[in-house]
Amino acid sequence: MSKPRVAIFDFACCEGCQLQIVNMEEEIIDLLSVVTPVEWREAISDQSTEYDIAIIEGSITRPEDEERLKTIRDRAKVLIALGACATIGGVNKLKNNFGMDDVKSSVYGEARDMPHLSTYPTKAADEIVKVDYKVHGCPIDNREFAYIVKCIATGKEPVIPYYPVCVECKEKENVCRFEYGEICLGPITRAGCDARCPSNGAWCFGCRGFVDDPNMNAGREILEKYGKTVEDLMHRIVLFNTGRKEE
Amino acid sequence: MDARTMKDIYLPEPATLLEVKPFTEMETYYRIKLDSGRPLGHKPGQFAEISLAGIGEAPISISSSPVKTDHFEMVIRNVGNLTRALRTLKDGDRVGIRGPFGTSFPVNDVMKGKDLLYICGGMGLVPMRSVIQYTLDHRDDYGEITICYGTKSPSERLFTDELENWGKRKDIAFLETVDRGDDSWKGNVGVITKLMPGISIDPHKTVALVCGPPIMYKFVLLELRKMEMSNENIYMSLERHMKCGVGKCGHCQINGLYACQDGPVFKYSEIADVKEAI
Amino acid sequence: MSYYKMSEEDLRQWVDHLLSKVTVYGVQAKGDRFAFNALNDSSSLRLDYDVTILPPKKYFLPPKETLLSYKGQKYDSVVDEKPFVLFGVHPYDLAAIRQMDKIFSSDNNDIHYMTRRNNATIVALDVQTPSAHNFSGNMNTAVIEGEYDILLTKVDSSYVVDVRTGKGKELIKGMSGLVTAEMALVDSRHKVWEENKSRLRAYPLKPSLSEIPGLLDKSREHPVWAEKAELCFSCGSCVMVCPTCYCFDVQDEAEWDLSSGKRIRSWDGCMLERFALVAGGHNFRKTKEERYRHRYYRKGKYVAEKVGEISCVGCGRCVSACVPGIANPCEVYNRLKED
Amino acid sequence: MGKSIDINVHHVTRVEGHGNILVKAQDGKIEKVEWQVPEAPRFFEAMVRGRNYLDIQTIVSRICGICSVTHSLAAIKGVEDALEIEVSPQTDKLRILAHYSEQVESHSLHLGYLVAPDLLGVNSVVPLVASHPDVVKTVISLHKLGNQWMELLTGRMTHPVTIVPGGFTKLPTEAELRGLQKKIKEGIPALNTLKDVILSLASRLPAFDRPTEYVAVKDKSVYSFYHGDIASTDIEKTEDVHNFESCVNEYVSPQSTAKWTKWHRDSYAVGALARFNVNADLLLPMAKDVAKEFGLKKGCCNPYMNNVAQLLELYQVAEHGLQLIDEVLTASIKPEKPVSRPKAGEGVGCVEAPRGILFHRYAFDARGNCTRANICIPTGQNHANIQKDFEVLVPQFMDRGQDELKLIMEMLVRSYDPCISCSTHFLNIDFV
Ligand SMILES: Cc1cc2nc3c(=O)[nH]c(=O)nc-3n(C[C@H](O)[C@H](O)[C@H](O)COP(=O)(O)OP(=O)(O)OC[C@H]3O[C@@H](n4cnc5c(N)ncnc54)[C@H](O)[C@@H]3O)c2cc1C
Numbered sequence A: 001m002s003k004p005r006v007a008i009f010d011f012a013c014c015e016g017c018q019l020q021i022v023n024m025e026e027e028i029i030d031l032l033s034v035v036t037p038v039e040w041r042e043a044i045s046d047q048s049t050e051y052d053i054a055i056i057e058g059s060i061t062r063p064e065d066e067e068r069l070k071t072i073r074d075r076a077k078v079l080i081a082l083g084a085c086a087t088i089g090g091v092n093k094l095k096n097n098f099g100m101d102d103v104k105s106s107v108y109g110e111a112r113d114m115p116h117l118s119t120y121p122t123k124a125a126d127e128i129v130k131v132d133y134k135v136h137g138c139p140i141d142n143r144e145f146a147y148i149v150k151c152i153a154t155g156k157e158p159v160i161p162y163y164p165v166c167v168e169c170k171e172k173e174n175v176c177r178f179e180y181g182e183i184c185l186g187p188i189t190r191a192g193c194d195a196r197c198p199s200n201g202a203w204c205f206g207c208r209g210f211v212d213d214p215n216m217n218a219g220r221e222i223l224e225k226y227g228k229t230v231e232d233l234m235h236r237i238v239l240f241n242t243g244r245k246e247e
Numbered sequence B: 001m002d003a004r005t006m007k008d009i010y011l012p013e014p015a016t017l018l019e020v021k022p023f024t025e026m027e028t029y030y031r032i033k034l035d036s037g038r039p040l041g042h043k044p045g046q047f048a049e050i051s052l053a054g055i056g057e058a059p060i061s062i063s064s065s066p067v068k069t070d071h072f073e074m075v076i077r078n079v080g081n082l083t084r085a086l087r088t089l090k091d092g093d094r095v096g097i098r099g100p101f102g103t104s105f106p107v108n109d110v111m112k113g114k115d116l117l118y119i120c121g122g123m124g125l126v127p128m129r130s131v132i133q134y135t136l137d138h139r140d141d142y143g144e145i146t147i148c149y150g151t152k153s154p155s156e157r158l159f160t161d162e163l164e165n166w167g168k169r170k171d172i173a174f175l176e177t178v179d180r181g182d183d184s185w186k187g188n189v190g191v192i193t194k195l196m197p198g199i200s201i202d203p204h205k206t207v208a209l210v211c212g213p214p215i216m217y218k219f220v221l222l223e224l225r226k227m228e229m230s231n232e233n234i235y236m237s238l239e240r241h242m243k244c245g246v247g248k249c250g251h252c253q254i255n256g257l258y259a260c261q262d263g264p265v266f267k268y269s270e271i272a273d274v275k276e277a278i
Numbered sequence C: 001m002s003y004y005k006m007s008e009e010d011l012r013q014w015v016d017h018l019l020s021k022v023t024v025y026g027v028q029a030k031g032d033r034f035a036f037n038a039l040n041d042s043s044s045l046r047l048d049y050d051v052t053i054l055p056p057k058k059y060f061l062p063p064k065e066t067l068l069s070y071k072g073q074k075y076d077s078v079v080d081e082k083p084f085v086l087f088g089v090h091p092y093d094l095a096a097i098r099q100m101d102k103i104f105s106s107d108n109n110d111i112h113y114m115t116r117r118n119n120a121t122i123v124a125l126d127v128q129t130p131s132a133h134n135f136s137g138n139m140n141t142a143v144i145e146g147e148y149d150i151l152l153t154k155v156d157s158s159y160v161v162d163v164r165t166g167k168g169k170e171l172i173k174g175m176s177g178l179v180t181a182e183m184a185l186v187d188s189r190h191k192v193w194e195e196n197k198s199r200l201r202a203y204p205l206k207p208s209l210s211e212i213p214g215l216l217d218k219s220r221e222h223p224v225w226a227e228k229a230e231l232c233f234s235c236g237s238c239v240m241v242c243p244t245c246y247c248f249d250v251q252d253e254a255e256w257d258l259s260s261g262k263r264i265r266s267w268d269g270c271m272l273e274r275f276a277l278v279a280g281g282h283n284f285r286k287t288k289e290e291r292y293r294h295r296y297y298r299k300g301k302y303v304a305e306k307v308g309e310i311s312c313v314g315c316g317r318c319v320s321a322c323v324p325g326i327a328n329p330c331e332v333y334n335r336l337k338e339d
Numbered sequence D: 001m002g003k004s005i006d007i008n009v010h011h012v013t014r015v016e017g018h019g020n021i022l023v024k025a026q027d028g029k030i031e032k033v034e035w036q037v038p039e040a041p042r043f044f045e046a047m048v049r050g051r052n053y054l055d056i057q058t059i060v061s062r063i064c065g066i067c068s069v070t071h072s073l074a075a076i077k078g079v080e081d082a083l084e085i086e087v088s089p090q091t092d093k094l095r096i097l098a099h100y101s102e103q104v105e106s107h108s109l110h111l112g113y114l115v116a117p118d119l120l121g122v123n124s125v126v127p128l129v130a131s132h133p134d135v136v137k138t139v140i141s142l143h144k145l146g147n148q149w150m151e152l153l154t155g156r157m158t159h160p161v162t163i164v165p166g167g168f169t170k171l172p173t174e175a176e177l178r179g180l181q182k183k184i185k186e187g188i189p190a191l192n193t194l195k196d197v198i199l200s201l202a203s204r205l206p207a208f209d210r211p212t213e214y215v216a217v218k219d220k221s222v223y224s225f226y227h228g229d230i231a232s233t234d235i236e237k238t239e240d241v242h243n244f245e246s247c248v249n250e251y252v253s254p255q256s257t258a259k260w261t262k263w264h265r266d267s268y269a270v271g272a273l274a275r276f277n278v279n280a281d282l283l284l285p286m287a288k289d290v291a292k293e294f295g296l297k298k299g300c301c302n303p304y305m306n307n308v309a310q311l312l313e314l315y316q317v318a319e320h321g322l323q324l325i326d327e328v329l330t331a332s333i334k335p336e337k338p339v340s341r342p343k344a345g346e347g348v349g350c351v352e353a354p355r356g357i358l359f360h361r362y363a364f365d366a367r368g369n370c371t372r373a374n375i376c377i378p379t380g381q382n383h384a385n386i387q388k389d390f391e392v393l394v395p396q397f398m399d400r401g402q403d404e405l406k407l408i409m410e411m412l413v414r415s416y417d418p419c420i421s422c423s424t425h426f427l428n429i430d431f432v
């Protein structure tokens, strides 16, 4: 591909993943040497319908967004889902644990039935269109983003960790959160974040989605060993992985 | 040990692709020369690591006979990053080479003077071709030579010119089959083991050499047993995931054996009890 | 061979002296645990630690390291030649380094590992505080003879400094007021050693060490593999923390110019799902059970046969790192012996 | 000239989130002037129900990537208020320090990447890389300072990890804090460069005054972002944060269906200018000097001057940040662990986001699970004020022609530094 044209689009999300691109700081200039941005509402004023690579941030929560996503997919040669909202639904899927009417009235009360408040259970991008690459995480890790962009530019399939966060957590020489009696989602969550949360004294929240074959059965038995229940585990899992069985 | 005088076992040597030729939809043929002019110096059955900077490295069998020293040949199936990138290269492009590595077929001792039975499934012909060529180059050193070759379909046959040649030769028996035929295919149809009952050999003066996809070995071995071949006289080349090729990375372990160093060519009697081998 | 006697205070002074000349990695507190890290001054050095979270292998085989750099299709070796001192290595970890040395120097010499190794001076330290999971007493590695440049043993309130090699001598050179240890003190280390051999046995090991390879030979179909593996997360924690595990992966990473970059080696592990997966999609150890079994065969037989001793040094790190609590080599080998 | 105008900016660019501007005028008669927000509603208040108090800040930080620390802090304060958790002075100082990092990150991003292109007459920061490399370098260095500062205190750039109810999961070391102090000091020359650039372009900020009410947090002795009551330029007395609902007075506008806010007038403004108008006397010397240089005085009612107020706040947090680090270092870092336990209760957390005052209210059951939440975000509070500005601005600037009017209107929206994706509570109006 000769210098691909890139457009970035956002759906329901906090735009924190786009911010990670901005957070590349000086490296953005390098990034611009590899791709040409043609639409990026948060950073530039241009808008375009012609692009090779579309980067999608955010979840799909309304019928009109679904249509917009399909149009983008049709136009783009390559579609990248950026961040947990797009790759797995992320926190937006917490909503799916409730009825939609309940969700609307609890926030908007009387106004809940207004047409622009239409909302349906949150979907990740790949529940609607084919996604070519996923940049996992909430927010994404911009080094991984840079790596994936470079791979696409060189025609290489990026090698994304398939194994759990524990691998990186060990490399970071952390004490396992389970030793502190906490439930950590590290053993079932895809690595690639450098065990960011455990390395900062927290448990893994599971924002990169599950590994290919999470051992849920083990999860259950082990909880007993640590005096926890399946409910405790689910309470934690729903945060980023509501309704997500496995990748 | 002074680091400066030690050789870096991971450092590829520069090499040039003399010829790049697509063989089938999936496989591409490469003729390669080391830039230093040094002959690769491989033995039949060995492999080398081929590198493309930025993409990666992979173990690939050397497909040509060691008799040719000014270049060597490889045939590579497009299955992933490196192999896909290699397919886009042109004559004159550069690659990196490490090797040769691994064990080889015993052309100069065990095989000498024996009848040879080659059984190659699909890509298995690629490593086997180096030893087939070698034994044909030294035809007088060996007894009867039988080559069995099976592919999934006629379009997947490799080295078709050579196959035709083998078919015409009177001093060897060449048998072929495909799993599924097509309109143009006039030959045998069926899996490779279907060829075997028709072959009559003297199990005591025959060496069998086997290479093919993981699934093939079990069935071929059953047939060889029926022919009363002893495990001592069966050689096979095995594939495993490999990262270093020099016995460090751990990926290619077959129980306690390293496919990169103890293999890829194994005498079957040495691995008959190695549970993960077949 | 020479023996000196130092108080803990002298020892710290010595470390500070070293720090003015060379990088020293020593054990420091990390939260409520311990880890090897670069020392800034001797005050944070802990000689009473029980076990470090990661073994010192990280200094010879780092979690991530650049093997080569490339520009176009031209490669160059990247070799880390900085000398350093590893201060306070316990005997079991030293035994593991001895095994790794064999792996990385035999047959094909790995200059990346070996250069670091040759540039390292190792100050060993006899265990003062046993960790809760250490069973090095069972593995013959609670005490080590040789392999080190200097060995420190705390006897009562002073340290015996046993200088073994030229590198060791170099390290102690320039220290003023060195006091030679009297022979009685040197000999009294045997008491410490005997004590360590018997107290570093957090778990019983029923088979003898020489028995283990044979036991494994006949235990491929043993039910213990499936039973334990049932709970395995394939998380690789056990291999990452193991001082004798050395499997690795290699990947290329491009710079932004897309034509130059690095070939990077990183830790990998046979417990991870795709470790033995080949291009055609065939996974030679597809199930958790196969992978779990492989690890114990590697420790007790495969690598053991290569290096001449059981490839578990009994540090107990895998025992504490495994969330489901299934990674205890003693438990596994005992089961094989029992049935 | 300028008789008929038809502006339809579908998604104002270089703002966080989606907002549209609509103006229709026929023969000089204005038919429609609207500020719309078609952002997909995200329902955070509904989603946190049933979640444990330990998870609240993790969820609500995802309301907004650019004010994630602020949302986390508001949530944590709300939780601690409800659960009656007291934190140590060390935690308090380090939180304020963490909060400052976001002001630096957000303000420098806003001024450098989003506003500067307008002032320099280009479409985005991209052409500036070639035309004004020094400006870009300066902006990057400040933005990076904010991010490194944030990463040190919160464990990450965007979506903090370490700040939790009761304290910090991981504390910075004293050496790291000293390193930060050094970096902040090194950042001051960059700030001066940015200031000089903006000063040289200040004349390009449209001259437009519209008196309105300004609302911000007020504390006794510091220019506050974190502690304090609710203050308004329309009244003397401050209001307790627990009564925030009676200040924001969310209502449905007859002109649109959006929920807007008002207090003593039709609309009020929040943000840097509001904070300045409320707290100007408490600025530290460096920021005071900058105000003087720009001629910015308390009582300013030109919304475009919000950009200048942001600039002087950069000085303010840098100077106060240095002081806070000194105080923490003097007391030396104590290894405290966060302590908290579940309990039924209700509480409010109020802090200043870079773009204005933010309120979170939560109720918890005895197990510490959330039963109710109400979040009132600054951009929601500014929407009505933007609309009112538009209504006065359009007739004043209509003569300038469609293109310039459009730019001036976009610049107005950007000057509020709206963070529309935050608008969990904002309803939009019919689209044309
Ligand atoms: C001794 C030996 C001889 C071989 N000879 C030939 C040959 O002559 N012709 C040929 O086409 N192929 C041969 N192979 C297989 C070849 O090495 C793999 O197809 C190649 O490594 C795939 O690399 P890639 O970068 O294209 O794929 P990747 O993108 O790296 O991977 C695709 C898939 O292959 C797996 N894989 C990665 N590396 C290896 C590896 N080194 N070995 C096996 N699987 C891997 C990955 O896990 C993944 O599932 C041989 C392998 C061995 C061990």
Ligand code: SF4
Pocket: A165, A166, A167, A169, A170, A174, A175, A176, A177, A178, A184, A185, A186, A187, A195, A198, A203, A204, C237, C323
């Ligand atoms: S803290 Fe979490 S990620 Fe780290 S090792 Fe433990 S379970 Fe795995």
Ligand code: SF4
Pocket: C238, C241, C242, C243, C244, C245, C299, C311, C312, C313, C314, C315, C316, C317, C318, C319, C329
């Ligand atoms: S197997 Fe476990 S106990 Fe043995 S050396 Fe490795 S980590 Fe230590």
Ligand code: SF4
Pocket: C231, C232, C233, C234, C235, C236, C237, C238, C239, C271, C321, C322, C323, C324, C325, C326, C327
């Ligand atoms: S640490 Fe335990 S769960 Fe993880 S791979 Fe090893 S045995 Fe399996």
